[in-house]
Amino acid sequence: MRIGICGAGTVASGVVSILQDSKGLEARLGSSAIQIAAMASRRASDNPVFAGIPFELDVFAMPSRADIDVIVELIGGIDDALRLVKAALSEGKSVVTANKALLAHHGAELMALAQSQGVSLLFEAAVCGGIPIIKALNESFVGNNVRGIAGIINGTTNFILTKMAEPGANASFETVLSEAQRLGYAEADPTFDIGGMDAAHKLAIMAALAFDEPLQIDQVFTEGIQEIDGEDLKWAERLGYRVKHLGIALADDTSLEMRVHPALVPDQSQLASIQGVTNAVNVLARPVGETLFTGPGAGAGPTGSSVVSDLFDLARGAPTRPPQSLSEDRGSRKAKSMLETKSGWMVRLSVRDRPGMMSQVGSILADHGLSIDQIQQRDAPDGTTTVVMILDSAVERDFQASLTALKSHPDVMPGARAIRVFDPESIG
Amino acid sequence: MRIGICGAGTVASGVVSILQDSKGLEARLGSSAIQIAAMASRRASDNPVFAGIPFELDVFAMPSRADIDVIVELIGGIDDALRLVKAALSEGKSVVTANKALLAHHGAELMALAQSQGVSLLFEAAVCGGIPIIKALNESFVGNNVRGIAGIINGTTNFILTKMAEPGANASFETVLSEAQRLGYAEADPTFDIGGMDAAHKLAIMAALAFDEPLQIDQVFTEGIQEIDGEDLKWAERLGYRVKHLGIALADDTSLEMRVHPALVPDQSQLASIQGVTNAVNVLARPVGETLFTGPGAGAGPTGSSVVSDLFDLARGAPTRPPQSLSEDRGSRKAKSMLETKSGWMVRLSVRDRPGMMSQVGSILADHGLSIDQIQQRDAPDGTTTVVMILDSAVERDFQASLTALKSHPDVMPGARAIRVFDPESIG
Secondary structure (H helix, E strand, C coil), X not given: CEEEEECCCHHHHHHHHHHHHCHHHHHHHCCCCCEEEEEECCCCCCCXXXXXXXXXXXXXXXXXXXXXXXXXXXXXXXXHXXXXXXXXXXXXXEEEECCHHXXXXXXXXXXXXXXXXXXXXXXXXXXXXXXXXXXXXXHHCCCCEEEEEEEECCHHHXXXXXXXXXXXXXXXXXXXXXXXXXCCCXXXXXXXXXXXXXXXXXXXXXXXXXXXXXCCHXXXXXXXXXXXXHHHHHHHHHCCEEEEEEEEEEECCCEEEEEEEEEEEXXXXXXXXXXXXXXXXXXXXXXXXXXXXXXXXXXXXXXXXXXXXXXXXXXXXXXXXXXXXXXXXXXXXXXXXXXXXXXXXXXXXXXXXXXXXXXXXXHHHHHCCCCEEEEEEEECCCCXXXXXXXXXXXXXXXXXXXXXXXHCXXXXXXXXXXXXXXXXXXXX | CEEEEXXXXXXXXXXXXXXXXXXXXXXXXXXXXXXXXEEECCCCXXXXXXXXXXXXXXXXXXXXXXXXXXXXXXXXXXXXXXXXXXXXXXXXXXXXXXXXXXXXXXXXXXXXXXXXXXXXXXXXXXXXXXXXXXXXXXXHCCCCEEEEEEEECCHHHHHHHHHHCXXXXXXCHHHHHHHHHHCCCCCCCXXXXXXXXXXXXXXXXXXXXXXXXXXXXXXXXXXXXXXXXXXXXXXXXXXXXXXEEEEEEEECCCEEEEEEEEEEEECCCCHHHCCXXXXXXXXXXXXXXXXXXXXXXXXXXXXXXXXXXXXXXXXXXXXXXXXXXXXXXXXXXEECCHHHCEEEEEEEEEEEXXXXXXXXXXXXXXXXXXXXXXXXXEECCCCEEEEEEEXXXXXXXXXXXXXXXXXXXXXXXXXXXXXXXXXHHHCC
């Protein structure tokens, strides 16, 4: 099988290194089963890993080459990648891609094209780097009814939250973000990661596969970690939780919810223990039960490993699952509005220290059907009291109404904050 | 694809339930892609799940039936299962099995037979129930060089150790074992689980696949949890560890070690947080890095899910990895003797409380090249002192020699104990 690699960045170097070094592949497929026919990138590369490989500067010339059977799309971005992948599929060539943004926005169209051409579009590398979650959802859990996925699926945000939560850190979001950028764990423009869009792409892809529903990136509620401060993390810890940035997709027989947001998770849960740039995906399915996949979510080695796993499947002639799972003509569940979803909450208020104040807070919550699971308070020298509560799970609409009511109370100071609580045990 | 299910126990009921209920399989394969042609078991079953399925009492009549394409071996045990699987493969029929003992002892022979017949022998369900670790090792990490596997791969022992370690438990091994038996987490004859043989079977199978070495069950050093007492667990916790029963397989370019034994793991490690009957497998590989797979290790649903995953691969015509990976003509690494392996140790001694005693202990250890990482001591009313030490990683031969020397010291009381320490971070 002769492949053409488009892109010459980090992941491409990982793929080339593996293909040149791996004894395992040789043993299983024969020594020349996967040959790199050519690489292409808009910019020349002086990466010594690529030495000896024919290198072109026009990626769009690759799909039509007769000496290439499979295109590996690693150029990133959306527009050019879309053009490239469409061209390759139209030429009857299978494509392996690590491009989650492309799939999240054009997966249905590309899958339909692949299917009509009788070729494969594989993308293990697009979701959570080295964790084989796509294969698990597509193949291992094929006899299951998946009810939920919940995971830490963006390494940048988890690195930042881990650093901010370190004992004695007292580091602001901005300070830690700068450190992440210096270490290469965050992009120069980090919006995509810290704003949650990257996680939303991954979640939409996993949810489509897990639930056999169309891919619906526009239905993913997306909130980033920009608003989290060090006090949030400290209070969460005192109350028995850690703050993580989660992707959550839940389905019942008729509805589907997909959301990406920061959340408190119980500190005894496995997700709470996931540190730094590591990713973790919890899958709740019947009858298999609860499984958790943990591993490196990005980088040349992990992502390259997943690209090569897809290439191996193509080289050994493994028929892939019928690709309709990302297409638009499947599924029957209705997407839930975020206002209809349920979460617990951590609420932090600063209130004027007056008699009966706590009872007023309690009755505002009760009026909206909310109940308090834990409460702590701390007097400030300025005559106010900080009140931090964990609320039991409630419908978002009711909670938001109660928060508005609390904020409008004359003795509640400006700046009331709320972060959702998610217990992985609550699904399954 | 028409299948014949041999065996009518827990796993068989899980498989039948999934095949009858799963919408996912229908959507992906067509509604009748996997048909149950017949079941067979030496004893009739009145399980209502099996109602309507033709039921035979002679499992050995199944392989030659013209209306069966694939045999699902769920009868367990070794001798009859071997006869059955050989007959099926000889008839040119693929086999799916959940039988780890059969594979551990006869995997090489059966794989060679499957290969010569051009059929498949699949066994995702044989290792760690619902965790798709076989597919991960065989397919996802195919481009990697696996250096180590370390896991909690027996649910019974982990349940017992978890219960014994619960705060205020003070429960003896025997008490907790009885509870496990009552809950169905331990067999009436629990020797196989608590003695480590079950874990050794799984480890041997995983190691053969991970390292592309022949399956060598007789090279697995195997120690159970029978000797662990509540004091061991308490001391481990004081020193920052948990005691787990681990399967560990490590390889470098020339040697291979496989061992199953109780070990202290750092309480911050992910393995330390695995509770109850849950299984977890840590895979260290280059270039993917460290991944961890966690999930239910046994039961109708999880194990049935894995059997169905294998059936799905057969039904969609997925060529399986060339099966020589369990056969005897591969691999070049030499199995290490346990005496050559390295571990840290927790040592617990009761010594006569005499001046200079600790310095004598220290110098015995130093004479054997051992160094102390942590030490705690506690005086007993009878004039003895309990000394508990964590020793840095050392070669087993040297450690055993030092332990013998310590035990033979006139002021060391009988009953000195030692448990290995394993840090998952130490490999990779």
